[in-house]
Amino acid sequence: MAKGEDGFITQAPKDQRFATITHEAMGSPFELILYPPTADMQSEEVAHLAESSFAAIDLLDARISNWKQDSQLSKVNREAGDHPVEIGGELMQALQRSQEAFQQTHGAFDVTVGPLLQLWGFYRKEGRLPKDDEIKVALEKVGFDKLIIREDAKTVQFKTPGMSVDFGGIGKGLALDWAAQSLRDAGVKSALLNAGSSSLLAISSPPGEPGWKVAIRSPYNSNSAERIAEVVISNESLSTSSVSEKFFVLEGKKYGHIFDPRTGKPSEGVLSATSIAPTGALSDVLSTAFFVLGVEGTRAFCREHPEVRALLVVDEAGTPKVIRINL
Numbered sequence: 001m002a003k004g005e006d007g008f009i010t011q012a013p014k015d016q017r018f019a020t021i022t023h024e025a026m027g028s029p030f031e032l033i034l035y036p037p038t039a040d041m042q043s044e045e046v047a048h049l050a051e052s053s054f055a056a057i058d059l060l061d062a063r064i065s066n067w068k069q070d071s072q073l074s075k076v077n078r079e080a081g082d083h084p085v086e087i088g089g090e091l092m093q094a095l096q097r098s099q100e101a102f103q104q105t106h107g108a109f110d111v112t113v114g115p116l117l118q119l120w121g122f123y124r125k126e127g128r129l130p131k132d133d134e135i136k137v138a139l140e141k142v143g144f145d146k147l148i149i150r151e152d153a154k155t156v157q158f159k160t161p162g163m164s165v166d167f168g169g170i171g172k173g174l175a176l177d178w179a180a181q182s183l184r185d186a187g188v189k190s191a192l193l194n195a196g197s198s199s200l201l202a203i204s205s206p207p208g209e210p211g212w213k214v215a216i217r218s219p220y221n222s223n224s225a226e227r228i229a230e231v232v233i234s235n236e237s238l239s240t241s242s243v244s245e246k247f248f249v250l251e252g253k254k255y256g257h258i259f260d261p262r263t264g265k266p267s268e269g270v271l272s273a274t275s276i277a278p279t280g281a282l283s284d285v286l287s288t289a290f291f292v293l294g295v296e297g298t299r300a301f302c303r304e305h306p307e308v309r310a311l312l313v314v315d316e317a318g319t320p321k322v323i324r325i326n327l
Contacts (some may be wrong), residue, residue, distance in 0.1 A: 008238065010214055014209065021047065025058055026061050026065070034046060053179035060175050064091055066167070081157075085157065094170065101282075107262050108261070108293050118164075174284070179201075192212050214230065215227040237279055243258055260292045276311075277308050310327070
């Protein structure tokens with residue numbers, strides 16, 4: 001059993017022939033539950049499969065991390081306000097997926113929210129309440145449509161100096177997709193990849209079961225025994241977003257780290273948002289977007305995308321109310 005700090009718990013399957021391997025990356029413990037593709041596979045061979053998938057995660061992290069000063073993304077954030085910056089395929093792919101997400105969610109998901117996180121003090125872990133004119137100035141530096149991406153030249157540039165890109169809302173989902181592809185290429189037919197803090201991805205199902213069981217815990221407290229829903233996933237990814245871990249309180253009001261990029265203010269109205277989608281990148285994106293869009297916005301998105309499922313938790317007179325969409 002593994003608990004995600006944003007609100008889910010993966011339950012170990014009944015068949016115990018699997019291997020569990022962990023790896024630290026992107027500031028989180030990644031966990032892999034893996035059924036060997038052949039019954040006679042030795043433990044060293046299983047470990048090699050896991051190492052290859054984790055290597056894919058590390059490669060992506062080295063390119064798109066904004067915490068590593070020598071990453072391509074850090075260079076983009078330092079220099080793209082002055083001139084076009086040449087980038088590699090990994091970063092270009094992350095930008096392309098982020099652009100698709102920005103367009104699909106009508107701006108509810110936006111990787112250029114860095115100036116807002118900075119303004120509100122989340123990068124420094126010292127929350128502050130900015131004035132409206134400060135928010136207005138910061139919003140001038142926010143918006144994926146302010147990026148100039150030239151796929152032929154493999155460059156990116158900011159239209160407005162002071163912009164920055166932060167893949168915190170999609171990076172782990174992308175990493176799961178990369179790792180899963182590595183496992184599939186190696187012949188793995190059944191596995192569960194867990195990014196620890198927000199997302200997991202299922203390759204098929206455990207032997208003899210319809211899927212991988214995932215319990216959603218209450219966003220009101222971190223007691224892993226308090227579960228409010230259970231879902232089963234197979235060949236899809238699940239992500240959960242909440243502000244139960246990252247927030248500050250001023251004058252009795254709680255301000256979380258998930259922003260509406262269109263208003264420049266922390267989103268309100270949803271306690272946690274869980275999305276289930278065909279890929280890790282998409283589920284990662286949508287858990288954030290659904291938190292911002294709220295119940296009706298999420299319903300509208302899922303009507304247009306029946307392959308996507310959602311589970312939202314809202315407050316109803318101090319009690320968590322679970323809203324299931326396409327489930």
